[in-house]
Amino acid sequence: MTFETFYQEMQEKLKNVVPEPEIFIKAEIAWEINKLKIEKNAVILGHNYMEAALFHSIPDHVGDSLGLSRIAAETDKDIIVFCGVRFMAETAKILNPKKTVLLPAKKAGCSLAESITAQDVRDLRERFPGVPVVTYVNTYADVKAESDICCTSANAKAVVESLNTDTVIFLPDEYLAGNVAKETGKHIIFPTRTKRANDSLLDVQLIGWHGRCEVHEQFTVKDIEDIRAQYPDVAILAHPECSPEVVAASDFASSTTAMIRYVEESNAPQYLLLTECAMGDNIAAANPDKNMLGLCRVRCPHMNEITLEDTLDSLQNMRYVIEIPEDIRIRAERAVQRMIEIG
Ligand code: 13P
Ligand code: SF4
Numbered sequence: 001m002t003f004e005t006f007y008q009e010m011q012e013k014l015k016n017v018v019p020e021p022e023i024f025i026k027a028e029i030a031w032e033i034n035k036l037k038i039e040k041n042a043v044i045l046g047h048n049y050m051e052a053a054l055f056h057s058i059p060d061h062v063g064d065s066l067g068l069s070r071i072a073a074e075t076d077k078d079i080i081v082f083c084g085v086r087f088m089a090e091t092a093k094i095l096n097p098k099k100t101v102l103l104p105a106k107k108a109g110c111s112l113a114e115s116i117t118a119q120d121v122r123d124l125r126e127r128f129p130g131v132p133v134v135t136y137v138n139t140y141a142d143v144k145a146e147s148d149i150c151c152t153s154a155n156a157k158a159v160v161e162s163l164n165t166d167t168v169i170f171l172p173d174e175y176l177a178g179n180v181a182k183e184t185g186k187h188i189i190f191p192t193r194t195k196r197a198n199d200s201l202l203d204v205q206l207i208g209w210h211g212r213c214e215v216h217e218q219f220t221v222k223d224i225e226d227i228r229a230q231y232p233d234v235a236i237l238a239h240p241e242c243s244p245e246v247v248a249a250s251d252f253a254s255s256t257t258a259m260i261r262y263v264e265e266s267n268a269p270q271y272l273l274l275t276e277c278a279m280g281d282n283i284a285a286a287n288p289d290k291n292m293l294g295l296c297r298v299r300c301p302h303m304n305e306i307t308l309e310d311t312l313d314s315l316q317n318m319r320y321v322i323e324i325p326e327d328i329r330i331r332a333e334r335a336v337q338r339m340i341e342i343g
Contacts, residue, residue, distance in 0.1 A: 003031050010057055016288065017052045017281040029308040030057035036315045042102075043077040044311070045092070047084035048256040049303040052281040054083060058311065064257040065091070065137050066152040070340060072096055081314060085302045086322075087113045090141045093322045094332045095340075101322040104314035105305035112138040112241075115211030116172035121146035124169055127191065128207060133169045134159055135335070136176060138213075141324045143171075145331035150339040153240050154255035157183045160206070162342050172211030178244040179253065181206045215298045216241035219274040224249045227272055227295065234293065235268035239275040246274060263290055276300045 007027040014023050030053070037044060037058070045068045046059030055062060061071045065088060072080055072092035080101045082089035087110055089103040121133060121143055135147040136156070144150055151159035153176065160168055160180055170177040174190065181188040186205035219242050227234055237259045238250035247253040252262050256279060263271050263283050270291045273280045277296035284292040314320070324332070 003027075006031055006034075010053070013056050013285050014052055017285050023053065026053040026057065026308055029312055030054075033058045033308065033312050033315060036312070037081075040079055040315060041077050042079035042081055042315060043071075043075050044081045044083060045071060045088075047088060047303065048260065048282065049276040049278050049300060050083050050282075050306060051278050051304070052285050054306070054308050054311070055278070055282045056285055058308070059083060064152065064154055064255040066154040066255065066340075067257055068092075069095060069137070069152075069336065072101075073340065075099070079315075081311060082322075083306050083311060084108075085110050085113075085300075085306075087138055087140060089322045090324060091137055091144075091336060093324050094141060094144070094329050094336055097324075097326075097329060100318070102314045102318065103320050103322055104307070104310040106320050108302050108305045110138050110302050111214040112136065112173050112211045113140050113143075116143055116209055118142040118146050120209070121171065124171075124191070124207070128167070128169060131167050131169050131207065132163050132165055133171065134163070135171045136173050137336070137339075139172060141328050141332045144335050145328045147171075147332075147335040148338070149342075150335045152255060152339070154258060155339065155342060156180045156240070158342055159339055160184050160186070167205050167207065169207040170209075172209040173241055174208055174210050174212055175216065175243050176240050177206060177208035179240045179247050181208075182244055182248075213241040215276055215300045216274070217243070218298050219243075219246050221245050221249050223274070227293070231270050231272075231293065233268060234270045234272050235262075235266060236272045236274065237262060242274055250274060263287065263292075276303060278303070 010027045044059045046062045069091050073095035080092050080099050085108040093101040132148045137150050137152050188206040188208045190208045236250040238247050238253045240253050270293050272293045277299045280292045
């Protein structure tokens with residue numbers, strides 16, 4: 001393919017979501033990245049929250065946390081460039097340790113991953129001995145290493161149900177835990193950071209933590225009521241990191257890839273996504289016939305750190321390399337692998 005054809009394809013796809021002068025600049029950078037990717041035998045994975053020009057130009061695979069983990073585990077390329085946030089790149093390294101995993105930004109954190117430490121998990125285990133620990137993949141490797149099994153938004157219910165226990169510790173997303181509790185019929189408590197005299201498991205089935213996604217916690221039931229007043233037939237899709245009240249008032253809730261599939265396979269007059277802004281643009285670019293309400297106001301600052309410029313720099317200068325101490329990696333791998341086996 002020539003650069004002209006590549007640029008025209010990007011233009012065609014992005015014309016309604018990216019300003020025209022920007023498309024040319026981004027196409028030039030993406031073209032360089034794609035050449036370098038082949039030279040260096042690299043694969044680029046792009047999370048569904050990447051900005052539209054990046055999402056539609058350089059990834060070999062796009063998807064949600066679960067889908068990209070699976071691909072990372074199976075790739076035979078020498079280098080995995082993860083266009084997503086740090087915990088995702090770490091998961092790739094956990095599953096495929098012989099590969100060089102690059103994250104194109106130094107930090108690219110996540111408010112959920114920052115909300116809990118490995119010591120917090122050890123303390124909870126001591127307070128609730130014998131209770132299995134499920135951690136959301138939006139955590140760092142040392143926290144995963146303290147867990148029995150991981151989950152993503154795509155499989156949280158199945159993972160909790162697979163344990164066949166009355167009580168589960170579910171960390172660290174308070175809202176995802178609330179949504180899973182509703183789906184599984186389990187009820188949830190949030191222990192304080194210190195042990196209390198009346199800690200008891202008698203009526204406790206899902207023990208949560210006070211982590212929240214700084215993006216999804218911003219959506220309210222009032223937002224939904226206002227939109228429905230204006231667009232009575234709108235289909236509203238929420239990510240399960242939104243509060244249980246917001247999820248209950250929406251028409252559908254699941255992982256980012258399941259939300260995309262829902263839009264592609266249904267026929268509502270308009271769609272509103274209660275999730276990271278970029279995803280609406282990505283769907284609009286790929287499905288020009290769908291009416292995506294562009295009322296989104298929340299961009300994840302961590303996902304936003306990943307740019308085309310930084311991805312080029314990442315491949316040119318081999319940075320930032322993800323390293324995980326082997327003892328932590330092996331224990332974290334057990335928890336992630338156990339999740340992948342469930343599906
Ligand atoms: P998914 O696993 O649904 O892609 O979500 C990841 C995430 O960070 C949502 O905020
Ligand atoms: Fe973390 Fe929320 Fe950003 Fe997802 S959207 S990476 S959960 S801060």
